[in-house]
Amino acid sequence: MPRSQESAPIYEALLEFEKKRVVPFDVPGHKRGRGNPELAAFLGARCVAMDVNSMKPLDNLCHPTSVIREAAALAADAFGAAHAFFMVGGTTSAVQAMVLSAVKQGEKIILPRNVHRSVMGALVLCGAIPVYVDPLCDERLGIPLGMRLKDVEKAMEQHPDAKAVLVNNPTYYGVCSDLVSIVRMAHARGMLCLADEAHGTHFYFGEGLPVSAMAAGADMAAVSMHKSGGSLTQSSLLLAGPTMQEGQISRFINLTQTTSASYLLLSSLDISRRNLALRGRETFRQVVKMAEYARGEINTIGGYYAFSRELVNGDSVFDFDLTKLAVNTLDIGLAGIEVYDLLRDDYDIQIEFGDLGNILAYLSVGDRPRDIERLVSALAEIRRRFGGARSGRIRQEYIEPDVAVSPQQAFYSDKQTLPLRDTVGYVCGEFVMCYPPGIPILAPGERITREILDYILYAKEKGCSLTGPEDPDVNHLNVLKGA
Amino acid sequence: MEFWFSENHTENVQFSIRVDRQLYSGQSEFQRIDVFESPEFGRFLTLDGYMMLTEKDEFIYHEMITHVPMAVHPHVKKVLVIGAGDGGVIRELTRYPEIEQIDMAEIDPLVVEVCRKYLPQTACRFDDPRLTIYYEDGLRFVRACDNIYDLIIVDSTDPFGPGEGLFTREFYGNCFKALKEDGILINQHESPFYAADAAACQRAHKNIVGTFPVSRVYQAHIPTYPSGHWLFGFASKKYHPLKDLDDVRWNMRGISCRYYTTTLHKGAFYIPAYVEELLKNVE
Numbered sequence: 001m002p003r004s005q006e007s008a009p010i011y012e013a014l015l016e017f018e019k020k021r022v023v024p025f026d027v028p029g030h031k032r033g034r035g036n037p038e039l040a041a042f043l044g045a046r047c048v049a050m051d052v053n054s055m056k057p058l059d060n061l062c063h064p065t066s067v068i069r070e071a072a073a074l075a076a077d078a079f080g081a082a083h084a085f086f087m088v089g090g091t092t093s094a095v096q097a098m099v100l101s102a103v104k105q106g107e108k109i110i111l112p113r114n115v116h117r118s119v120m121g122a123l124v125l126c127g128a129i130p131v132y133v134d135p136l137c138d139e140r141l142g143i144p145l146g147m148r149l150k151d152v153e154k155a156m157e158q159h160p161d162a163k164a165v166l167v168n169n170p171t172y173y174g175v176c177s178d179l180v181s182i183v184r185m186a187h188a189r190g191m192l193c194l195a196d197e198a199h200g201t202h203f204y205f206g207e208g209l210p211v212s213a214m215a216a217g218a219d220m221a222a223v224s225m226h227k228s229g230g231s232l233t234q235s236s237l238l239l240a241g242p243t244m245q246e247g248q249i250s251r252f253i254n255l256t257q258t259t260s261a262s263y264l265l266l267s268s269l270d271i272s273r274r275n276l277a278l279r280g281r282e283t284f285r286q287v288v289k290m291a292e293y294a295r296g297e298i299n300t301i302g303g304y305y306a307f308s309r310e311l312v313n314g315d316s317v318f319d320f321d322l323t324k325l326a327v328n329t330l331d332i333g334l335a336g337i338e339v340y341d342l343l344r345d346d347y348d349i350q351i352e353f354g355d356l357g358n359i360l361a362y363l364s365v366g367d368r369p370r371d372i373e374r375l376v377s378a379l380a381e382i383r384r385r386f387g388g389a390r391s392g393r394i395r396q397e398y399i400e401p402d403v404a405v406s407p408q409q410a411f412y413s414d415k416q417t418l419p420l421r422d423t424v425g426y427v428c429g430e431f432v433m434c435y436p437p438g439i440p441i442l443a444p445g446e447r448i449t450r451e452i453l454d455y456i457l458y459a460k461e462k463g464c465s466l467t468g469p470e471d472p473d474v475n476h477l478n479v480l481k482g483a
Numbered sequence: 484m485e486f487w488f489s490e491n492h493t494e495n496v497q498f499s500i501r502v503d504r505q506l507y508s509g510q511s512e513f514q515r516i517d518v519f520e521s522p523e524f525g526r527f528l529t530l531d532g533y534m535m536l537t538e539k540d541e542f543i544y545h546e547m548i549t550h551v552p553m554a555v556h557p558h559v560k561k562v563l564v565i566g567a568g569d570g571g572v573i574r575e576l577t578r579y580p581e582i583e584q585i586d587m588a589e590i591d592p593l594v595v596e597v598c599r600k601y602l603p604q605t606a607c608r609f610d611d612p613r614l615t616i617y618y619e620d621g622l623r624f625v626r627a628c629d630n631i632y633d634l635i636i637v638d639s640t641d642p643f644g645p646g647e648g649l650f651t652r653e654f655y656g657n658c659f660k661a662l663k664e665d666g667i668l669i670n671q672h673e674s675p676f677y678a679a680d681a682a683a684c685q686r687a688h689k690n691i692v693g694t695f696p697v698s699r700v701y702q703a704h705i706p707t708y709p710s711g712h713w714l715f716g717f718a719s720k721k722y723h724p725l726k727d728l729d730d731v732r733w734n735m736r737g738i739s740c741r742y743y744t745t746t747l748h749k750g751a752f753y754i755p756a757y758v759e760e761l762l763k764n765v766e
Contacts, residue, residue: 297623346693347653373622374648380626381656 005078005277009070010270013058014050014263026053027260052263061086061261062254071270078277079204079223080214081239083246085253088265091198092118093257094222094238096125099166100252101220101244102192103128105408108162110155113401113440114144114171116196117433117468120407120443127408130443131159132401135171136316141307141328142357145316146170146177149185156189164192169200169213169221172353172360174324175317179216187217192243195221201229202323205280206288210319219243228287228323230365231272235265275365283365288322290372291363295325297376303332303383325361327379329354333388337463339379342386347378355434356462399455402447405480410445415478417471420456423448426479431468434459440468448479488519488527490534492709493677498534500524500707506601511593513645518601524707526602528569530594531644534707536569538604544671545571545605546743547703547751548715552634552667553579554733554748555722559633560584563661565621565649567638568594570606576636577608578738585614586632588624590645622648628661635662637670642683650683652690655718659694665721672700675758676710684714689765691718699724700762701751703742714758725752 003009024031033040033048040048054060059068068086076084087094095118103109105127111119112135123130133151135144147167156162165186170176179195186193195213197203201223203212213221221239225231240249275283295306305328311317329339340354352362361375404427405413415429425448432442441456442448456474460466466474489499500521507518517529525538536544549572553559561584564572568589576585589595595616598606608614617624621637635658640646648654649670658668670691673684692698695718705713717724730745754762 297626347651370620370622370645370648373620373626374651374653377622377626377648377651377657378653381653384656384660 003070003074005074005274007074008267008270008274009067009074010058010263011267011274013067014052014267017052017057018049024052026055028053047264050263050267053260058263061088061257061266062259068266071266071273074277075237075269075273076239078273079237079239080212081221082242083240083244083249085238085240085249086261086266086269087236087238087253087257088234088261089236089257090118090234091222091224091226091236092116092121093253094236095119095196095198096122096256097238097249097253098194098220098222099123099128099164100126100255101249102164102194106406108159110152110159110162110165110191112144112147112166112168112177114168115166115440116168116198117431117440119166119196120431120440123407124411124444125408127406128163129406130403131155131162132403134400138311138317141305142330142355143173143175143326144171146175146318147182148315149178149181152177152182153185156185156191160189162191164194166194166196167213167218169195169197169203169216170210170319170321170324172199173326173358174199174321175311176210176319176321178315178318179211179213179218183217192219193217194219197221198224199227199324200321201225201227201276202280202284202287203321205276206284206323207281208288208322209284210321214239214241217241220249225269225272227362228284228364229272229276232265232268234262235269235272237269284323287363287365287367290367290369291323291325293369294361294363294372294376297372298327298379301376301380301383303387304329304379305331323363325363326358327361328358330357331390332383332386333390334382334386335462338386339382341463342382343375343378347374347381349375349378351375355464356459399441399449399452401443402449403445404447405445407444410480414481416481417476417478420453420475420477423477423479424450424453426477429478429480430470432456432466432474432477433468434464434466442468442477448477488521488529490529490532493679496677496709498707498709500527500537507597509593509597511591513591514594514640516591516594516597518597526604527707528598528602530640533641535640536571536602536605537707538602540706541569541571541605542740543703543705543742544713545575546740547701548572548636548638548669548671549575550733550738550740550743551701551715551717551724551748551751552636552669554729554745555717555719555724555727556633556665556667557729557732561632561634562586563588563625563628563632563635565589565625565635565637565639566646567636569598569602570595570609572636572638573611573614574605574608577611577613579736583613585611586617587614588617588619588621590618590620592618620648622651622654622657625654625657625661628657630660630663632662633666635666635668637668639671641673642687650687650690652693655690655694659720662720665719667717667719667722668695670716670718672714672716674708674710674713675755675761676712680709681761685761685765687716688762691716692766694718696720697723699752700754700758702754702758703751714754717752725749
């Protein structure tokens, strides 16, 4: 008999296991924390005691047959998927398994340029060729949006041999593309539709939120349970629709997934799934309420623009995730990254990210109204203390990439190191990310243009953290020899 | 029967008062509220198990948080009180006829209701016509105010719980904005003695120093608060708490107090060396 959403098989198995007081002559070597009292004191005795190894009563993530399998079935049921896989290597591992399951060497995959770095990494691993769709940029806000249907269609027509299309559902800023239509277009051409739902766990449980990938009929989705779902950092889910072969996906997952999956992460997935299934609707109603309240208050401060559904245009912004609290800061004369730093340094408030024009505060089940008041008040103070006239600092963030060779070929090619300013015209051999939010400016295999170089220099000057290159200060870049 | 109220002042220190009976216990949206009657301290109010006031020693706190700024600022007309659901600060303020408007932002209506019923000693001036009570988060209330008040008194709970936001830099900054160009901000400033309280005290001081040009700390002895040694913050845009003290004018009013005198006012700003150092470390 299928178990109900009120059960949590992994959690329950751990409770049973705890009662048995089994003597451990297996790993982990800290032996329920006794071998590492400082760690036990720091994390709590219960926590380290539950850090145990796979064993018969607790199942094994590499080849689940009992409690993990049951927990995954419950998760699939809760998310409306045919199959669910518990992932312990972050949503990065879910994205990689998803892409690897869909495309192989030399095959094409259609992607919005503002994909997460994990997708680019997956392309290096599998050797697929990216076909980028230009996500439009909102001129006022300077943020990348979703993919327009006609741009997706154009890419599909120009590359009818593409095997899959990947969609951000939603983007970091909460922008959704028309996923239902993209799924239909992809399936009509025999392509798979994949969704990066790193920021969309709540779509499966909320009311009045954008459509989830499984509900839209997508074939696979990588879902960050540890973001809006409330599980521990690094735990994640890969969901698959009925068209996908469970065993096939498992094969790819097991290529890179650990054979010693953490039961802290697995139980957190199990318990969070139960919470979401039982109370998710009410939880996200509260989160939306807080976000709406915060937007209203922030927009009355003046200068700030906490944007929302008014961006929806039926195309590049097909829908907007109301739980995302993104605020444009340019009208108070400060870059988002400056506000981000001030919030942390002067007000002890850590938000998710700041980019050139915006900040994003991540709201979730754990937030309290009083903390929202602090955030709003701190923003009011920052405006009072540092605000000025709007600086003409808004800059288009999207620069069309020129893919010269496949990411994998570029990754493995011989390279040389050149001073950043001398790299124009060369093919880049490494990633250059502006973090947060971690969207590539350059990926391996792309030609470096003047425009890209200027943007990198600009982002550096503004204090964005640039990551990816071997040179941590990004004064040099590795480029392909002779290309 | 042994019936005691106990509060942990630290993990290793406990403070207990013998209780005759419990008059009220209830849970509001924000906190647990209890009122007890005791042989030694009379009635007392606790929030989430923390002592707020007793009938026996509340005069010390309420006189010191109110009369110190009133003896310095020459013309207080508009006052904002944040917290103060027990009414003690309001009682002291209403003794000044020249005050025209008292706004009070208290987050928890149940505290006011309970105090009206069980603590008439402090909750005795809630019907003063100059008073308007706003049941709102203090942080939110003050955010919307600009250049309105001569005096803001922050009678908050501890910085762990609903009062947390009232110890932050954003709050003090919003208060600065809400005050007139010669306004004064008084806040309950925790105790310098036990480590956790001292850290809260330092954080508050750091945040105030970063916001106001004049920022001084004064002390009082409050027997039922942790360590008994309690601090208040005096922050202002213009007036100095000692140089601008007009003791003659204040004494002419004939307000009789049991703790505050203008002589004690001067002494209260002379704080122990270890407290001076504690504060200097974050200035």
